[in-house]
Amino acid sequence: MKNIKISFVINGKKEEREIPPNISLLKLLRDHLGLTGTKNGCEAGECGACTVLLDGRPVYACLVLAPKVDGKEIITIEGIGEEGKLHAVQKAFLAHGAVQCGFCTPGMILAAKALLDERPNPSRKEIEDAISGNLCRCTGYLQIVKAIEASGKGGKGEV
Amino acid sequence: MRSEFAYASPSSLGEALEILKDFGERTCVIAGGTDLMIAIREGELRAELLVDISRIPELRLIREEGNQICIGPLVTHGELASSGLIKKGASVLGRAANSVGSPQIRNMGTIGGNIINASPAADTIPALVVLEAQVTLKKREGERSLPITDFYLGPYKTIIGAQELLTKITFAKLDDTWKSSFIKLARRKALAISRINIAVLAKMDEMRAKEVRVSIGSSTPTPCRMEKAEAVLRGAVPSAAVIEEASRIVAEEMVARSGVRPSTEYKRPAVQGLVKKALQEAFNIGL
Incomplete structure (x- = not known):
């Protein structure tokens, strides 16, 4: 199988890679770029753990064929917040106990960020819809919803 | 083992049609990929050339x-x-x-x-x-x-x-004399495959339904209209009794088309109930 060359912007940085055309964006992120913050849960588009932002929209990295990101922009959990300074949504997740085992967290936070970028003060229904594609088996969702609500309201993720 | 293939990403329709002309049966077209990615991961995609049309x-x-x-x-x-x-x-x-x-x-x-x-x-x-x-x-x-x-x-x-x-x-394009409803039944609200889905369109003329179109998915081998039920509704003033009758007929048509199966016993009343709900919603009565 012949490799193909793609270039894309990942977390604000331009990258170029030669890849086999049959891999997923998830594999590109984890195995080729070393960005293991994006989790591999079901690899079948059913759990949401691999949610990343593609041109600002949440998608399942496991269901995106890697060549499709040529010329596009990707944001992963590593790309939000700064070194030593958490993003407002991340802070709110900590403050509200919205992280337990943590496996769904990166995907949840990116789904939440996509919502908040579009609607800074979402209703509870909008929050629930926005994370309806992300499964969490620990928290029961309430803390997550509250955290997203809080990061929306103050914009600072305060309790 | 993931499926292996060469990859083409034409940037115009003409180019895509050339590729399909030249490679025909040896190709598979990919758009969003949400279904195909599963087949690729399972090694079930047999194409030699994957034609990504998403850049057209x-x-x-x-x-x-x-x-x-x-x-x-x-x-x-x-x-x-x-x-x-x-x-x-x-x-x-x-x-x-x-x-x-x-x-x-x-x-x-x-x-x-x-x-x-x-x-x-x-x-x-x-x-x-x-x-x-x-x-x-x-x-x-x-x-x-x-x-x-x-x-x-x-x-x-x-x-x-x-x-x-x-x-x-x-x-x-439909004007506002058309009323509609869509109902989906699945195990959960999100991330679940439809067990039954129903689409209804009704063109109203004052109180009367001038034309009604009903289709149910996941329940018949190929997509189709529920013509017998549509005939019952056509020209009628929608009432609880007419809706009840139409729903019963849809359930019968579904069984006639898909045959009696182990699931028929629960699917028949489920279809009937859901069609009733969809019609009530479209006609805005009895809710």
């Missing part, structure tokens, strides 16, 4: 042409659900698209993929059936258009040729 801008549009709405196959479920034109002129399709998978799936999955993949549980198909949508298939030598109900041969089987590409989906 003209296949990406929703537009109005006279009294028609014309949708490119690359329009995503998310775009359909948030389109003002669809909301106004074909809300049943917007609602169907909004019930697909999850936000992430709706951002990648396309209406063209939903049509071509031909899953009996596809959510947009019953909506397209009641809209009497036409699909246009194009190859290098020319194109053909046909009603969506003529497009399917069976579950996951369509009449599309190896050199053909679905290039547009068209239907007449």
Whole structure:
């Protein structure tokens, strides 16, 4: 199988890679770029753990064929917040106990960020819809919803 | 073992049709990829050449042409659900698209993929059936258009040729004398495959239903209209009794088309109840 060359912007940085055309964006992120913050849960588009932002929209990295990101922009959990300074949504997740085992967290936070970028003060229904594609088996969702609500309201993720 | 293939990403329709002409049966077309990625991961995709059509801008549009709405196959479920034109002129399709998978799936999955993949549980198909949508298939030598109900041969089987590409989906824009409803029953609200989905369109003339179109998905081998039930509703003033009768007939038609199976015992009353709910919603009575 012949490799193909793609270039894309990942977390604000331009990258170029030669890849086999049959891999997923998830594999590109984890195995080729070393960005293991994006989790591999079901690899079948059913759990949401691999949610990343593609041109600002949440998608399942496991269901995106890697060549499709040529010329596009990707944001992963590593790309939000700064070194030593958490993003407002991340802070709110900590403050509200919205992280337990943590496996769904990166995907949840990116789904939440996509919502908040579009609607800074979402209703509870909008929050629930926005994370309806992300499964969490620990928290029961309430803390997550509250955290997203809080990061929306103050914009600072305060309790 | 993942499927292996060469990859082509044509940037124009002409280029895509050339590739399909030259490589025909050896190709597979990919749009959003939400269904195909599973097949690729499982090693089940047998194509030598994967043709990614997602960089063909003209296949990406929703537009109005006279009294028609014309949708490119690359329009995503998310775009359909948030389109003002669809909301106004074909809300049943917007609602169907909004019930697909999850936000992430709706951002990648396309209406063209939903049509071509031909899953009996596809959510947009019953909506397209009641809209009497036409699909246009194009190859290098020319194109053909046909009603969506003529497009399917069976579950996951369509009449599309190896050199053909679905290039547009068209239907007449509905005015506000048309009422509609779309109901989906699945194990959960999100991330679940439809067990049954129902699309209803009704053209009202004062109190009377002038024309009614009903299609149920996931329950018949190929997408179809529930014509006997439509006949009962046509010209009637919708009442609890008429709706009850039409729902019973739909359930009967479903069994007649799909045959009696172990699941029939619960599917029949479930279909009946859901059709009743869908009709009540469309006619705005008895809720």
